[in-house]
Structure formats: structure tokens, C-alpha cells
Amino acid sequence: MGERIFFQKDLNKSSEQGTEKATVAFRRGSPYEACSTTLISVYDPLGLLANVLMFLKVLVLCRFNIVSDEPIAGQQLSKWRAWLSVLHNVEKVSVPRCYRTITTSLSVIQLHVFIDASENGYATVAYFRYVRSIPRLELQAAVIGMRLAKAIGETHRIPVQKRIFWIDSRDILCWLRSDHRKHSKFVCARVGEILENTDLSKWFWIPTKLNVADDGTKWQRIPDLSPSRRWFRGSMFLWQPRRAWPTQPANVNVHEVRVPIIVFTNYSNWRKLVRVVAYMLRIFRNTQAKLQYRTPTTGILNQQELLDAEHCLYKQAKLDQYSKEIALLSGFKKVAGVKADPIPKDSSIYKLSPFLDEKGVLHMLGRSAGCKLIQPTAAHTILLLKKHTLTTLIVRFYHERYYHLKHKTVVNELRQKYRIPKM
Incomplete structure (x- = not known):
């Protein structure tokens, strides 16, 4: 006996009536025709029901090997009915079309894709993950605070001699004290507006427990609306002398953005x-x-x-990959009579016995260093990265210098001065 199911359901729309019952028709005949007709009747262009349909394709069409007109019976029939019982729940599936209902423009959007395969088939599923950027939100709050102070000063008759800003985010203080032009457009525009309208020396850090604005963003308990609470009177240290104000951190790490002066890819x-x-x-x-x-x-x-x-x-090229090794070699001091190597054994250049010369350039300690007939540059060759623009420029220079001679000629001349992996 085969069973055929017909239903109409848009998974991206919520039903106005609330219930849409699937119509199940029982018929006798070819089980293969019943299964294929059921699969075709399910309209799922986005693959939202792929896990349900894969269940039918694998368990029924592939594993049961339905190739004849014999009716489904026994264990196959029970699994077929179990799949149909799951299919009845499809009417409860509803996925919103708009993604922006659960995120904002300040969110960092990530795309996570999961992949798996087996002998019966393969499947992939993707998800959006929205991460709220707290530092950006706090920066936007700092802009709002600056605008509030500006509006109060322009609309009130009370003269304001000093405007002091308190914030519990050290990231914002770092952005304000660094070169904001090297950050993203979002950070650059808002930090620039803050610096144009406020004095940088009037921005202070405050612990979260003493931040009154924290009461408006985090509801950890029922708000106390009595006139004596800090929401209406301000933090307690405002009623005390300046020496009782929160102690500022000794140093605030500045966000350092390093922009290379020389971009190797700009030269040929x-x-x-x-x-x-x-x-x-x-x-x-x-x-x-x-x-x-x-x-x-x-x-x-x-x-x-x-x-x-x-x-x-x-030196600049090798900092991209060998920065840890160079730092270890720079701070390493040789002790007389003690054989030591600061490079860890898991490093790719450990076996090359690297060392730094007086100019800070990374060299390889060659075995022919004791031979007086060999020049020092050939005995202690300069280490270069295999896949780097600088290496490509040097190899091209030698290739053109020797008028495009044989490959071995260029390789031999390069090895007189440089050590390129797998060359």
C-alpha cells in the first residue's frame, strides 16, 4: 500500500488562519510512484526542509531499493508511516523573510556554513550570526553624550565652565587618544566629531559600578524611583572633593595601527x-x-x-612570518661555554641555525663557514620567504641580469647570497 500527500504551505509566510491541514490521500499501486509523487508535491525551493526530504530519499528510495511494483510492507511500511507523521508537522514551520528584525546596522554579521557527507548523500546548511559590536555601541553612546552636553550648554542660561565626561570603556579612550584617521570610517567619523566638540583631557574612565548611565542600559533589578537614588542625584563622588573621585588608570593602551610605508606589491x-x-x-x-x-x-x-x-x-619582509624567531634572536645573549638555541624546535627554520647579523638581517649558519676560500655572503646566506613579493622581485632581477639564461644559472647565482626554501 502506498500513500500520497498533498499540501500547500509557504514557509516564509505566517498563516492568517493559523492552521493549514495537509490532505492525505491513500491509494493502492506502485510504492515507487507514491514516494516520488510525495517528494514532488513538497515545494521547498530554499531547501528549508532538506533534512526531512533527505530522510525520505535515503531511507525509502535508496536503502529500500524500491524498483518494483510490490507494495510496501513490514518494517519498510512502519518507517514510511513514521516519515509521514513527521511531514504533517511541516505546517508549523515558519521562517521570517526579513533578517533585519533581529539585528541592527551596528552588528557584525558572520556567515557560518556546516558541511557533512556520507555514503548516502551530502548536505550543507548556512546560518547568519549577528554579533553586536559593544565598542562601537559605546562609541555611539559617547557621541550622544557629547551632543547632549552641547545641547545643554546652548539651551541653558547657566554658564558652564567645564564639561567632564565619564565612560567605563577603555576602548573608547584608546580610540580618542590614537590617530583616528587610521581606523575604519565608522570610528573615524565619530571620534572626529567628539574631538572637534570636546576637550580630550576632560574624558575620564569610571568603574562600571559607579557609572550612573549603567542603570539605563542594564535592568538587573527593579528601578528605585525615590528622589534619593543616584539616577536623580548622580554618583556619590560628585558630592565629594575632587581627591575622592575615581582613580584613573596609570596608562591606557592606545590602539596602534601600523600602516606600512613600503607596500611591496606596488613595485615590479x-x-x-x-x-x-x-x-x-x-x-x-x-x-x-x-x-x-x-x-x-x-x-x-x-x-x-x-x-x-x-x-x-x-628585515621588513621577514617580519611577516619570522617575527617570533627574530624577537627571540634579538633578546638572546650567548653565554661562554654554554650551547643554547633560542629558536623552538617546531619552527620552520630551526634546522637552518638562524642568526642575526649586526644589521638585524636574518641569516643561515652554513656548514662551509670555516672555509677561507668561500665568501662570507655565500657561507651565511640571507633567509628569504618562499612566497613573498620581495623574493619574486629578487628572482626576476637575477633572471634579467643574466639575460634569461638557463634555470640552473639563475639558481646558482641566487644561492651565492640567498637561501630560499625548496629552491
Whole structure:
């Protein structure tokens, strides 16, 4: 015996009548026809019922191997009826169309995708996760507080000599004391408005327990509306001398945003990149020379300036991947008679015996260092990253320098000075 089910239901709309009963028709005939007709009758273009329909496809069509006109009976019939009982609950499924009903423009939207597969099939399902950015909300609250203070000063006749702002978020104080132009547009615009209308020295940190505004954002208990409560009188320290005010933290960490001066991907020529960095270093040194009343350097670049520019580029490129190793080597002090290695064994360059020269450039300790016939640059080659724009520029420079000769020629010349992994 086969069973066929017909129903009409839009999963993205709430039913006005509240109930939409599915019509089940029982018929005798081919079980394969009954199952396929049931599957076709379920309209689910978004895949919201994929877990239900997969149950039918796997358990009935695949596992039971329904290829004949024999009626479903026994254990197969009981599972078929169990699936139909689940299908009756489809009318209760309702998914809202609009996502913005549960989030705001200040939320950070994440997309989480789950994947799984088995011998019977595969499935994926995706979810939106809305995370409220508390620092951004607090920054917006700081803007509202600034506007409130400005409106009070413009509308009241009482002259205000000082405007003091209290906030329990250290992130906001960090944003206010850092270069806001290097942050996102959201932070930059609001921090700029705050700095234009207030004095930075009048922004103070306050513990959350002493923040009166906390009573308006968090309902941990039933509000006390008596006139003596702090919501109407302010925090208790306002009634005390200034020395009794909350103690400010010794230092507030400033959000440091590092913007690289040299972007390697903006250059396609190694020589040009070296000369640009050399001129930048000259400008820096000439600025120091003027402050110390020394004669600045002029004219064409000399060989030492070009070498210093190369060393600067080597150090900058290797900070992207070997920053921990460089920090360990920089702070490592050799002890006479004691063999020690600051590089951890799980590092990718541990076996290369890396060390820093007097310029701070990362080198490899070669086994041929004791040979007097080999130049020091070949014995202690400079470590380069395999997948880095700087390495690509250097390899291209050597390739063009030797007029596109054989591959082995370029590799041999590169190995005289550099150590590139798997080259």
C-alpha cells in the first residue's frame, strides 16, 4: 500500500488562519510512484526542509531499493508511516523573510556554513550570526553624550565652565587618544566629531559600578524611583572633593595601527624599490642631521645607502612570518661555554641555525663557514620567504641580469647570497 500527500504551505509566510491541514490521500499501486509523487508535491525551493526530504530519499528510495511494483510492507511500511507523521508537522514551520528584525546596522554579521557527507548523500546548511559590536555601541553612546552636553550648554542660561565626561570603556579612550584617521570610517567619523566638540583631557574612565548611565542600559533589578537614588542625584563622588573621585588608570593602551610605508606589491622592479627606500632613509637621516646642526647628505646615492636600503627591505619582509624567531634572536645573549638555541624546535627554520647579523638581517649558519676560500655572503646566506613579493622581485632581477639564461644559472647565482626554501 502506498500513500500520497498533498499540501500547500509557504514557509516564509505566517498563516492568517493559523492552521493549514495537509490532505492525505491513500491509494493502492506502485510504492515507487507514491514516494516520488510525495517528494514532488513538497515545494521547498530554499531547501528549508532538506533534512526531512533527505530522510525520505535515503531511507525509502535508496536503502529500500524500491524498483518494483510490490507494495510496501513490514518494517519498510512502519518507517514510511513514521516519515509521514513527521511531514504533517511541516505546517508549523515558519521562517521570517526579513533578517533585519533581529539585528541592527551596528552588528557584525558572520556567515557560518556546516558541511557533512556520507555514503548516502551530502548536505550543507548556512546560518547568519549577528554579533553586536559593544565598542562601537559605546562609541555611539559617547557621541550622544557629547551632543547632549552641547545641547545643554546652548539651551541653558547657566554658564558652564567645564564639561567632564565619564565612560567605563577603555576602548573608547584608546580610540580618542590614537590617530583616528587610521581606523575604519565608522570610528573615524565619530571620534572626529567628539574631538572637534570636546576637550580630550576632560574624558575620564569610571568603574562600571559607579557609572550612573549603567542603570539605563542594564535592568538587573527593579528601578528605585525615590528622589534619593543616584539616577536623580548622580554618583556619590560628585558630592565629594575632587581627591575622592575615581582613580584613573596609570596608562591606557592606545590602539596602534601600523600602516606600512613600503607596500611591496606596488613595485615590479627590484632596483627601483631599493632606490626608493634608499631615498626615504636619506630623508630620515637628513632630518636628524638638521636637528643636530649637521650637514645633510646630497647628490646621487652611494653604495652604502643602497646596501642599507636592501637590509631594511630584508628585515621588513621577514617580519611577516619570522617575527617570533627574530624577537627571540634579538633578546638572546650567548653565554661562554654554554650551547643554547633560542629558536623552538617546531619552527620552520630551526634546522637552518638562524642568526642575526649586526644589521638585524636574518641569516643561515652554513656548514662551509670555516672555509677561507668561500665568501662570507655565500657561507651565511640571507633567509628569504618562499612566497613573498620581495623574493619574486629578487628572482626576476637575477633572471634579467643574466639575460634569461638557463634555470640552473639563475639558481646558482641566487644561492651565492640567498637561501630560499625548496629552491
